[in-house]
Amino acid sequence: MTDRILLLPGDGIGPEVTAQAQRVLEAVADRFGLSLAFESGLIGGASIDAHGTPLTDEVVEVARKSRAVLLGAVGGPRWDELAVDVRPEKGLLRIRKELGLYANLRPAVVFPALAAASSLRPELVAGIDMLVVRELTGGIYFGEPRGRGVEDGRRVARNCMVYDEVEIERITRTAFQAAQGRRRHLTHVHKANVLDVSQLWMEVVDEVARDFSDVELVHQLVDSCAMLLVREPARFDVIVTGNMFGDILSDEAAMITGSLGMLPSASLGEGGVGLYEPVHGSAPDIAGQDAANPLAAILSVAMLLEHTLGHAEAAAAVNAAVEGVLADGARTADLVLGDDPRDVIGCVAMGDRVLARLSS
Ligand SMILES: NC(=O)c1ccc[n+]([C@@H]2O[C@H](COP(=O)([O-])OP(=O)(O)OC[C@H]3O[C@@H](n4cnc5c(N)ncnc54)[C@H](O)[C@@H]3O)[C@@H](O)[C@H]2O)c1
Incomplete structure (x- = not known):
């Protein structure tokens, strides 16, 4: 059976890193005998320029019929002045919603060769291997009513944080299942001392926990979690939380590992299509210069192989190839610390190194 993969490279460095990710996916498919068919589409600013909208219905239809979507990135200063509803980021929000991708999995792993790239002391980052499971289609980014207006002569804006129990239960199950395959520890992050929404999360998470007695569950306030992430990051295994808290905490976890250029993600849902980015x-500051680090996109390919294609061996081969090139000393500019004497290589050369490792 041939699996259709939709490539949505997007804007800025998106096309550069997606090209390297596609090369890796093709090579791995060859090696492991997978039959893949690629299709490409526009999203974000590129789609606005061509069609006046950040995501067309046609691309959504192709995505629905694909096994997986491999996305680059969207946005850039060229489109910053547009109204919120037609901005590039709307394309991302829409495709997540259309595909029912409610679970965003963001691993944050410190590769031994990169421990020095973290802003934290090496002894604090050693052994960091956590997974942030973020609810992606609900919460304050989607809640109604929303909008801006003028009331009593004053400008007013509002957004609403809304979750129902089904939305909470399904993401919580995803997180517990992930924890079962890892170190069996789950941290639920909330703000239940202030938010009614978080109180409902607490209730539902506790109910789901009864089905996962082999996983240790801890409820953690979002503010203290933000502190613990920089004080004692290695204590975390799986974190589950809502859309906005997850957005912020996963970026914090990301920076602890050293570089944004190393972090992949998977978005999964009920429909069977996975989105990887x-x-x-x-x-935009480095777009078009062959300076981007393609490893986050390449590690997203490993997640695609594991979660959508169910090929753990192929996924492990990609992860090992990335670990190998880092151990060899290959570095894109973002991975080089101030006085590091290493040669800096570009995006394409980093892709070449990963391919060489894969075939060695
Ligand atoms: N998922 C997405 O598509 C997504 C996510 C975040 C931001 N954006 C959009 O991207 C645009 C730029 O946003 P930003 O600057 O806040 O975030 P950014 O992640 O694009 O860049 C932040 C910094 O990290 C560096 N960086 C990021 N990825 C890198 C890589 N692979 N290799 C080397 N360096 C890398 C950049 O050069 C920059 O200095 C905005 O339009 C924003 O809306 C899109």
Whole structure:
């Protein structure tokens, strides 16, 4: 059976890193005998320029019929002045919603060769291997009513944080299942001392926990979690939380590992289509210079192989190739610390190194 993969490179460095990720996916498919068919589409600013909208219905349809979507990044200063509803980021929000991708999995792992790249002391970052499971289609980014207006002569804006128990239960199950395959520890992050929404999360998470007695569950306030992440990051295994807290905490966890350019993500849902993308944005400051780090996109390919194609061996081969090139000393500019004497290589050369490792 041939699996269709939709490539949505997007804007800025998106096309550069996606090209390297595609090369790796093709090579791994060859090696492990997978049959893949690629299709490409536009998203974000590129789609706005071509069609006046950040995501067309046609691309959504192709995505629905694909096994997986491999996305680059969207956005850039060219589109910053547009109204919120037609901005590039709307394309991302829409595709997540259309595909029912409610679970965003963001691993944060410190590769031994990169421990010195963290802003924390090496002894604090050694052994960091956590997974942030973020609810992606609900909460304050989608809640109604929302909008801006003028009331009593004053400008007013509002957004609403809304979750129902089904949304909470399904993401909580995803997180417990992930914890079962790891160190069996789950931290639920909330703000239940202030938010009614968080109180409902507490209730539902406790109910789901009864089905996972082999996983230790801890409820942690979001503010103290933010502190613990920099004080004692290695204590975390799986973290589950809502959309906005997860957005912020996963970026914090990301920076602890050293570089945004190393962080992949998977977005999964009920429909069976998985969406895989690097955590970073379109990096307009380095776009077009062959300076982007493609490893986050390449590690997203490993997640695609594992979660959508169910090929753990192929996924492990990609992860090992990335670990190998880092151990060899290959570095893109973002991975080089101030006085590091290493040669800096570009995006394409980093892709070449990963391919060489894969075939060695
Ligand atoms: N998922 C997405 O598509 C996504 C996520 C975040 C931001 N954005 C958009 O991207 C644009 C830029 O946003 P930003 O600057 O806040 O975030 P960003 O992630 O694009 O860049 C932040 C910094 O990290 C660097 N960086 C990011 N990825 C890198 C990589 N692979 N290799 C080397 N360096 C890398 C950039 O050069 C920049 O200095 C904005 O339009 C924003 O809306 C998109």
